[in-house]
Amino acid sequence: QQQVKQSPQSLIVQKGGISIINCAYENTAFDYFPWYQQFPGKGPALLIAIRPDVSEKKEGRFTISFNKSAKQFSLHIMDSQPGDSATYFCAARLGNQFYFGTGTSLTVIP
Template identity: 90%
Template sequence: QQQVKQSPQSLIVQKGGISIINCAYENTAFDYFPWYQQFPGKGPALLIAIRPDVSEKKEGRFTISFNKSAKQFSLHIMDSQPGDSATYFCAARPVTGGGNKLTFGTGTQLKVEL
Protein backbone atom coordinates (compact mmCIF):
# COMPACT_ATOMS: atom_id res chain seq x y z
CA GLN A 1 0.00 0.00 0.00
CA GLN A 2 1.33 3.39 -0.94
CA GLN A 3 1.98 5.54 2.11
CA VAL A 4 2.73 9.09 3.03
CA LYS A 5 4.33 9.62 6.43
CA GLN A 6 3.77 12.96 8.18
CA SER A 7 5.43 14.55 11.19
CA PRO A 8 5.10 15.93 13.76
CA GLN A 9 1.66 14.85 14.97
CA SER A 10 1.28 18.13 16.85
CA LEU A 11 3.12 21.43 16.87
CA ILE A 12 3.00 24.56 19.01
CA VAL A 13 4.52 27.73 17.56
CA GLN A 14 4.67 31.27 18.88
CA LYS A 15 2.98 34.01 16.92
CA GLY A 16 5.36 35.29 14.27
CA GLY A 17 7.38 32.10 14.20
CA ILE A 18 7.86 29.57 11.40
CA SER A 19 5.79 26.39 11.40
CA ILE A 20 7.32 23.42 9.58
CA ILE A 21 5.49 20.19 8.78
CA ASN A 22 7.28 17.34 7.05
CA CYS A 23 6.08 14.50 4.83
CA ALA A 24 7.85 11.59 3.18
CA TYR A 25 6.66 9.07 0.64
CA GLU A 26 7.89 5.60 -0.09
CA ASN A 27 7.80 5.20 -3.84
CA THR A 28 7.89 7.38 -6.92
CA ALA A 29 4.41 6.63 -8.23
CA PHE A 30 2.96 10.02 -7.24
CA ASP A 31 2.63 13.03 -9.51
CA TYR A 32 1.11 15.77 -7.38
CA PHE A 33 1.48 16.73 -3.73
CA PRO A 34 -1.32 18.89 -2.29
CA TRP A 35 -1.70 20.15 1.27
CA TYR A 36 -5.07 20.45 2.95
CA GLN A 37 -6.00 22.64 5.93
CA GLN A 38 -8.78 21.73 8.35
CA PHE A 39 -10.24 24.12 10.91
CA PRO A 40 -12.17 22.74 13.91
CA GLY A 41 -15.70 21.74 12.94
CA LYS A 42 -14.95 21.98 9.22
CA GLY A 43 -13.88 19.61 6.50
CA PRO A 44 -10.36 19.87 5.01
CA ALA A 45 -9.84 22.37 2.20
CA LEU A 46 -7.07 22.58 -0.39
CA LEU A 47 -4.33 24.99 0.69
CA ILE A 48 -1.48 24.65 -1.80
CA ALA A 49 -0.01 21.98 -4.11
CA ILE A 50 3.24 21.21 -5.90
CA ARG A 51 4.42 19.05 -8.80
CA PRO A 52 7.51 16.86 -8.32
CA ASP A 53 9.47 18.73 -11.03
CA VAL A 54 9.37 21.93 -8.95
CA SER A 55 11.55 22.37 -5.86
CA GLU A 56 9.55 25.11 -4.20
CA LYS A 57 6.16 26.78 -4.44
CA LYS A 58 5.11 29.83 -2.48
CA GLU A 59 1.67 31.31 -1.93
CA GLY A 60 1.65 34.18 0.51
CA ARG A 61 3.00 32.96 3.85
CA PHE A 62 2.76 29.31 2.80
CA THR A 63 5.64 27.56 1.03
CA ILE A 64 6.06 23.95 -0.06
CA SER A 65 9.62 22.67 -0.39
CA PHE A 66 10.10 19.47 -2.40
CA ASN A 67 13.12 17.16 -2.42
CA LYS A 68 12.56 14.54 -5.08
CA SER A 69 15.74 12.54 -4.44
CA ALA A 70 14.93 12.24 -0.74
CA LYS A 71 11.22 11.65 -1.43
CA GLN A 72 10.36 14.35 1.06
CA PHE A 73 8.29 17.51 1.02
CA SER A 74 7.44 20.05 3.66
CA LEU A 75 5.08 22.92 4.39
CA HIS A 76 6.51 26.11 5.87
CA ILE A 77 4.20 28.72 7.35
CA MET A 78 6.05 32.00 7.75
CA ASP A 79 5.01 34.59 10.33
CA SER A 80 2.56 32.10 11.84
CA GLN A 81 -0.67 33.60 13.17
CA PRO A 82 -3.28 32.33 15.65
CA GLY A 83 -5.67 32.06 12.69
CA ASP A 84 -3.36 29.42 11.20
CA SER A 85 -4.21 27.08 14.08
CA ALA A 86 -5.66 24.06 12.31
CA THR A 87 -4.90 20.50 11.31
CA TYR A 88 -2.76 20.15 8.21
CA PHE A 89 -2.69 17.09 5.94
CA CYS A 90 -0.17 16.42 3.24
CA ALA A 91 -1.32 14.23 0.39
CA ALA A 92 -0.04 12.60 -2.77
CA ARG A 93 -1.83 11.73 -5.97
CA PRO A 94 -0.94 8.31 -7.44
CA VAL A 95 0.03 8.24 -11.10
CA THR A 96 -2.16 5.19 -11.67
CA GLY A 97 -5.87 4.91 -11.00
CA GLY A 98 -7.01 7.78 -13.20
CA GLY A 99 -5.88 10.44 -10.78
CA ASN A 100 -9.08 10.16 -8.79
CA LYS A 101 -7.72 9.29 -5.38
CA LEU A 102 -5.35 10.89 -2.92
CA THR A 103 -3.18 9.23 -0.31
CA PHE A 104 -3.24 11.39 2.83
CA GLY A 105 -0.70 11.75 5.63
CA THR A 106 -1.74 11.31 9.24
CA GLY A 107 -2.17 15.01 9.94
CA THR A 108 -0.44 17.67 12.07
CA GLN A 109 -2.36 19.67 14.63
CA LEU A 110 -0.86 23.17 14.68
CA LYS A 111 -1.45 25.62 17.47
CA VAL A 112 -0.11 29.15 17.19
CA GLU A 113 0.10 30.88 20.55
CA LEU A 114 0.09 34.61 21.22
Protein backbone atom coordinates (compact mmCIF):
# COMPACT_ATOMS: atom_id res chain seq x y z
CA GLN A 1 0.00 0.00 0.00
CA GLN A 2 1.35 3.36 -1.03
CA GLN A 3 1.93 5.37 2.13
CA VAL A 4 2.30 8.65 0.24
CA LYS A 5 0.20 9.35 -2.84
CA GLN A 6 1.49 11.91 -5.33
CA SER A 7 -0.20 13.62 -8.26
CA PRO A 8 -0.04 14.39 -11.09
CA GLN A 9 2.28 11.85 -12.65
CA SER A 10 3.37 14.41 -15.24
CA LEU A 11 2.97 18.14 -15.63
CA ILE A 12 3.65 20.58 -18.45
CA VAL A 13 3.85 24.27 -17.59
CA GLN A 14 4.68 27.38 -19.59
CA LYS A 15 7.74 29.37 -18.60
CA GLY A 16 6.76 31.88 -15.93
CA GLY A 17 3.77 29.83 -14.79
CA ILE A 18 3.11 28.13 -11.46
CA SER A 19 3.77 24.41 -11.08
CA ILE A 20 1.78 22.62 -8.38
CA ILE A 21 2.41 19.06 -7.21
CA ASN A 22 0.24 17.45 -4.56
CA CYS A 23 0.82 14.70 -2.03
CA ALA A 24 -1.46 13.01 0.47
CA TYR A 25 -0.74 10.68 3.37
CA GLU A 26 -2.64 8.67 5.95
CA ASN A 27 -0.22 8.04 8.79
CA THR A 28 -0.39 10.92 11.26
CA ALA A 29 2.84 9.75 12.89
CA PHE A 30 4.91 11.09 9.98
CA ASP A 31 7.07 13.86 11.41
CA TYR A 32 9.01 15.34 8.51
CA PHE A 33 8.11 15.97 4.87
CA PRO A 34 10.90 16.62 2.36
CA TRP A 35 10.64 17.25 -1.36
CA TYR A 36 13.33 16.00 -3.70
CA GLN A 37 14.30 17.12 -7.20
CA GLN A 38 15.91 14.67 -9.59
CA PHE A 39 17.54 15.47 -12.92
CA PRO A 40 18.21 12.73 -15.49
CA GLY A 41 21.29 10.71 -14.62
CA LYS A 42 21.48 12.11 -11.09
CA GLY A 43 20.20 11.02 -7.71
CA PRO A 44 17.36 12.85 -5.94
CA ALA A 45 18.52 15.99 -4.16
CA LEU A 46 16.75 17.66 -1.26
CA LEU A 47 14.85 20.71 -2.46
CA ILE A 48 12.84 21.88 0.53
CA ALA A 49 11.29 20.28 3.62
CA ILE A 50 8.68 21.04 6.26
CA ARG A 51 7.61 19.88 9.71
CA PRO A 52 3.93 19.11 10.38
CA ASP A 53 3.61 21.96 12.88
CA VAL A 54 4.26 24.52 10.14
CA SER A 55 1.65 25.40 7.51
CA GLU A 56 3.94 26.92 4.90
CA LYS A 57 7.62 27.14 4.09
CA LYS A 58 9.13 29.22 1.33
CA GLU A 59 12.62 29.10 -0.15
CA GLY A 60 13.06 31.32 -3.15
CA ARG A 61 10.59 30.26 -5.85
CA PHE A 62 9.71 27.04 -4.03
CA THR A 63 6.94 26.84 -1.42
CA ILE A 64 5.52 23.93 0.53
CA SER A 65 1.94 24.28 1.74
CA PHE A 66 0.99 21.86 4.50
CA ASN A 67 -2.56 21.03 5.58
CA LYS A 68 -2.34 18.82 8.65
CA SER A 69 -6.10 18.32 9.05
CA ALA A 70 -6.47 17.21 5.44
CA LYS A 71 -3.23 15.21 5.56
CA GLN A 72 -2.06 16.85 2.37
CA PHE A 73 0.95 18.86 1.33
CA SER A 74 1.95 20.44 -1.92
CA LEU A 75 4.91 21.96 -3.70
CA HIS A 76 4.44 25.22 -5.56
CA ILE A 77 7.07 26.41 -8.01
CA MET A 78 6.55 30.07 -8.85
CA ASP A 79 7.82 31.62 -12.08
CA SER A 80 8.69 28.16 -13.42
CA GLN A 81 11.78 28.00 -15.60
CA PRO A 82 12.99 25.46 -18.18
CA GLY A 83 15.80 24.59 -15.76
CA ASP A 84 13.14 23.38 -13.30
CA SER A 85 12.30 20.53 -15.69
CA ALA A 86 12.97 17.44 -13.58
CA THR A 87 11.21 14.72 -11.60
CA TYR A 88 9.94 15.73 -8.18
CA PHE A 89 9.31 13.36 -5.28
CA CYS A 90 7.51 14.06 -2.06
CA ALA A 91 8.38 12.00 0.99
CA ALA A 92 7.39 11.47 4.60
CA ARG A 93 9.52 10.27 7.47
CA LEU A 94 8.56 7.84 10.19
CA GLY A 95 11.32 6.81 12.56
CA ASN A 96 14.30 5.71 10.49
CA GLN A 97 12.37 5.25 7.27
CA PHE A 98 11.24 7.54 4.49
CA TYR A 99 8.21 6.85 2.31
CA PHE A 100 8.20 8.32 -1.17
CA GLY A 101 5.54 9.34 -3.63
CA THR A 102 5.78 7.90 -7.14
CA GLY A 103 7.16 11.10 -8.61
CA THR A 104 6.00 13.89 -10.93
CA SER A 105 7.79 14.60 -14.19
CA LEU A 106 7.72 18.37 -14.71
CA THR A 107 8.39 19.91 -18.11
CA VAL A 108 8.61 23.69 -18.38
CA ILE A 109 8.13 24.90 -21.94
CA PRO A 110 10.07 28.03 -22.98
